[in-house]
Amino acid sequence: xxxxxxxxxxxxxxxxxxxxxxxxxxxxxxxxxxxxxxxxxxxxxxxxxxxxxxxxxxxxxxxxxxxxxxxxxxxxxxxxxxxxxxxxxxxxxxxxxxxxxxxxxxxxxxxxxxxxxxxxxxxxxxxxxxxxxxxxxxxxxxxxxxxxxxxxxxxxxxxxxxxxxxxxxxxxxxxxxxxxxxxxxxxxxxxxxxxxxxxxxxxxxxxxxxxxxxxxxxxxxxxxxxxxxxxxxxxxxxxxxxxxxxxxxxxxxxxxxxxxxxxxxxxxxxxxxxxxxxxxxxxxxxxxxxxxxxxxxxxxxxxxxxxxxxxxxxxxxxxxxxxxxxxxxxxxxxxxxxxxxxxxxxxxxxxxxxxxxxxxxxxxxxxxxxxxxxxxxxxxxxxxxxxxxxxxxxxxxxxxxxxxxxxxxxxxxxxxxxxxxxxxxxxxxxxxxxxxxxxxxxxxxxxxxxxxxxxxxxxxxxxxxxxxxxxxxxxxxxxxxxxxxxxxxxx
Numbered sequence: 001x002x003x004x005x006x007x008x009x010x011x012x013x014x015x016x017x018x019x020x021x022x023x024x025x026x027x028x029x030x031x032x033x034x035x036x037x038x039x040x041x042x043x044x045x046x047x048x049x050x051x052x053x054x055x056x057x058x059x060x061x062x063x064x065x066x067x068x069x070x071x072x073x074x075x076x077x078x079x080x081x082x083x084x085x086x087x088x089x090x091x092x093x094x095x096x097x098x099x100x101x102x103x104x105x106x107x108x109x110x111x112x113x114x115x116x117x118x119x120x121x122x123x124x125x126x127x128x129x130x131x132x133x134x135x136x137x138x139x140x141x142x143x144x145x146x147x148x149x150x151x152x153x154x155x156x157x158x159x160x161x162x163x164x165x166x167x168x169x170x171x172x173x174x175x176x177x178x179x180x181x182x183x184x185x186x187x188x189x190x191x192x193x194x195x196x197x198x199x200x201x202x203x204x205x206x207x208x209x210x211x212x213x214x215x216x217x218x219x220x221x222x223x224x225x226x227x228x229x230x231x232x233x234x235x236x237x238x239x240x241x242x243x244x245x246x247x248x249x250x251x252x253x254x255x256x257x258x259x260x261x262x263x264x265x266x267x268x269x270x271x272x273x274x275x276x277x278x279x280x281x282x283x284x285x286x287x288x289x290x291x292x293x294x295x296x297x298x299x300x301x302x303x304x305x306x307x308x309x310x311x312x313x314x315x316x317x318x319x320x321x322x323x324x325x326x327x328x329x330x331x332x333x334x335x336x337x338x339x340x341x342x343x344x345x346x347x348x349x350x351x352x353x354x355x356x357x358x359x360x361x362x363x364x365x366x367x368x369x370x371x372x373x374x375x376x377x378x379x380x381x382x383x384x385x386x387x388x389x390x391x392x393x394x395x396x397x398x399x400x401x402x403x404x405x406x407x408x409x410x411x412x413x414x415x416x417x418x419x420x421x422x423x424x425x426x427x428x429x430x431x432x433x434x435x436x437x438x439x440x441x442x443x444x445x446x447x448x449x450x451x452x453x454x455x456x457x458x459x460x461x462x463x464x465x466x467x468x469x470x471x472x473x474x475x476x477x478x479x480x481x482x483x484x485x486x487x488x489x490x491x
Contacts (some may be wrong), residue, residue, distance in 0.1 A: 003132050008036045010411075011135040013355055014099050015039035016046030018141035018388040018400035020087060021067065022407065023096045029408040036133065037096070038122060040105040045087050048080045050147040051170040053344075054177075055197025056080040056127060059189040059300050061222060063244045064395040065094065071240035076222040076301050090408065102321070105132075109138065111383055112188045116386065116420040116491070136420060140387045141400070144356035151348040151448065156324035160442060161343065163328075168194060168346045179203045183330060183338055185322075186346030187213040189299045194346060196305040199314040206316045206338050208330065213296070217272045217304035248398075252472050255294060255393055261278045262292035269293060276307040286317045294393055296446055321372060349434065351452045354387065373457040374424040374487065375478070376467025377403055383423045386410075391469055398471050413483045414490065421491040426465075428486070433460045446475045450462075 010026060010491050012019045015037050026035055038288060048056075057079045058065055065083075066072035070090050074082060091097045104477050107130075108121040120133045150167030158165065166172060178201045184191055187209035197349065199205045229239045258265050267287075275288050289296075301307065309315040320332040329339035359366035361382065371379035377386050388403050390396030426433075438456035439449060459466050464487060468474055 003203060005119065005132045005134050006036075007117075007134045009033040009135065010035040010137045010139060010407075011118070011133060012037045012139045013106060013357075014141040014143060015041075015044040015091075015102070016048075016141065016143055017065075017087070017397050018143070018390070019139075020044070020090055020096060021386070021397060022139050022399040022404040023099060023140055024069065024090070024094055025401070025404040025408055027094070027096075027099075028413060029405070033411065035099055036108055036135075037100045038104040038120070038133070039100060039102050040125065040480070041136070042102050042125070044091060044100065045084045046143050046147070048083045048087070048410050051169065051171075052173060053081060053171040053190065053194050053346075055193040057193055057302065058083060059193070060296075060395050061247055062086075063222065063240065063247050065397050066240075066244075067397060068401055070258045071236040073236055073240070075406040077300070078248070080373075106355060106357050108358045108360070109365075111359075112384070113362050113421070113491075116384075137407070137411065138385045140354055140385065142306075142352065144351055144389060145349040145448065146356070149350055150345065151350050152345045153347060155322050155330075158325045160327050161325045161329070162188070163341045163343065164345045165345065168344060169349055177202050177342055181339065182344060183208055183340035184344045184346060185209075187211075187299075188346065188347075188348075189297065190346040191301045192301050193314055194344065196301075196309040198344075199309040199312075200315075204314065204316070204455045205309070206318060206319070206340065208318045208322075208332075208338060209286075210319075210321055212285075212287050213321065214266075214269050214289050214293050214298045215273060215306070216269065216298055216300045217276065217307065218301075230447070248471065250396075251394060252470075255470075258293040265293045269298070272304075273307055276304050277311055281310075281404065284388060287317050297392060319484075348446070348448050352450050353452060353455055368457050369455050371466050372426065372435065373459055375464060375466050375481075377406070378424045378427055379457050381423065383421050389467070391471060393469060393472050394460045399474070402474055406478050409479075410483060417490055419490040423489045424487050425489050426460075426487070430460060430462060430465065430487075433462055435460060465489055 010033055012022050012035060019037050023037060026033060041049060058077055061076040062072040062078050063076055068088060092313040104122045105125055106120050106122050110119045117134050117136055118138050122131055122133065148170055150169030166175065177198055180202055182198055182202045182205045184195055184205060185208045187207060191207060195205050195207050226239060226243055229242060258417050270283060270288055274283050310317060318338060320334050323331045323333045326337060329337055331337050353368060371381055373379055376389055386403060386407055387401050390399040435458040437453055438459055
C-alpha cells in the first residue's frame with residue numbers, strides 16, 4: 001500500500017522560540033515557500049509550556065530573549081505565563097498558527113539523494129497513528145533537552161525515604177508543600193527560581209548543593225533605563241531597539257571581562273551576594289565557585305530574591321555531598337543529616353540530540369559523532385538540514401534569528417543556482433586539521449553536555465568548523481557567509 005505523504009518546501013521541527021522565529025522570517029522573506037511546523041507537544045512554547053515548578057521564570061532578560069520584530073514591553077525578567085502569552089501573540093499576529101501541527105512526534109527522518117528530499121515518519125500522540133511528510137529542507141528547532149524527563153543521579157537508599165521525591169522537570173501539578181520542610185538539591189537557574197518561590201509557603205527550604213554557583217543579583221538597571229527612554233518617546237519599537245542593543249553591549253563587555261579579568265569579576269559577583277547576606281555569612285564555603293565566571297552558566301536571580309530568602313531564615317544552604325538517603329531525609333558525607341518532607345531535585349536534564357529522531361541518509365544510519373559541525377548549524381555529510389542551537393551565554397533567540405535569516409538566504413541562493421541539495425564538506429585546506437570536541441571543556445562544561453559529548457559532532461581548529469558562542473562575532477559573520485565557498489557542495 002502506497003504511503004500518503006504531505007509535501008512542503010521546509011519543515012520546521014518544534015514550535016518554541018526558534019521554530020516561531022524561523023516561521024516568521026521564512027514567510028516574510030520567502031513568501032512563496034510552503035512550510036509546516038511539527039510539534040510533539042500539544043501546545044507551543046517548549047520549555048515555557050512544559051515547566052511547571054514553582055516560580056518558573058526567565059533566567060535571561062526578555063529584551064534579548066524576545067523577538068527583534070516584536071517589542072517586549074514588560075519587566076525584563078518574566079514568568080512562564082507572561083512568556084507564553086507573548087509567544088502566543090506572535091503566532092497569532094503573524095498567522096503562524098495556520099502552519100503548526102501539534103501532537104506530531106517525529107520518529108524517523110530519512111534523506112533520499114535520488115528524490116533530494118527528507119521523508120519524515122511522525123506519530124500522533126493521542127491516537128498513535130503514523131503519518132508521513134516530505135520536505136526539501138529540514139530546520140531543526142527542537143530545543144536541546146527532553147521535556148518532562150529530568151536527570152536525577154542514583155543515590156544510595158533513595159527508596160528508604162518516606163517522603164516524596166520529585167524532579168523539577170517532572171513537577172506534579174497539585175503538589176502541596178505548604179508548611180512542609182523541603183530539601184532542594186541543586187543550585188542552578190531552576191534552584192534559584194524554585195527555592196524563594198517555595199520558601200514563601202513552606203515551613204523551611206534547605207538548598208543542598210555539591211558546589212557553589214555564580215549568581216547575579218539584579219538586571220543591572222534595565223528598568224530605570226527603560227523609564228528614562230519612555231520620557232523621550234512612547235514608540236515601543238524605538239525603546240525596545242535601544243534597550244536591546246544596550247543590553248547586548250553590556251553582556252559582551254561582561255563576558256570579555258570574565259575571560260580577561262576573571263578574579264575581578266569573581267569578587268564583584270561574590271560581593272553582590274555578601275551585601276545581602278551580611279559579613280558573618282560563610283560566603284567562601286557556599287557561594288565561591290572553584291571555576292571562573294561563565295565557565296558554567298551564571299544564574300540571574302530576580303532582585304536577589306534567593307539571597308533575601310536565605311537572609312530571612314526561611315532558607316538554609318548546605319554545601320556537601322550526599323552519602324545516602326534516610327527515612328527522614330539525607331545523610332551527608334560530612335556526617336550531618338538534613339530532614340524534610342519533600343525532596344526536590346533540580347539536578348539538570350537529559351539532552352535530546354536532533355530531537356532524538358532516528359536519522360538515515362540513503363539508508364545509512366547517521367552517526368552525528370562522525371560528522372564535523374559547520375559553524376554549529378550544519379554537519380558534514382548531512383544534506384539540507386540546519387540545526388538551531390543557541391548561545392550558552394546569551395538569549396537563545398539571538399542565534400535563532402541569525403540562522404532563520406541564513407536559511408532564507410541559503411534557499412534563495414539554491415533557487416538561483418537551480419539546485420535542490422546542499423551539503424557542507426571539509427575543504428582541501430581543512431582535511432588535515434585537528435578534530436576537537438564540540439565544545440571545549442574550558443569553554444563550557446555543565447553536566448548535561450559532558451554526559452553526551454561523545455555523541456556530539458566534532459569541531460575543527462578553524463573558525464568555520466567551530467560552534468562559536470559569541471553573538472557579536474556571529475551577527476556579522478553569518479550574514480556574510482560566502483555561499484559559493486568551497487565548503488558548500490550543491491546538486
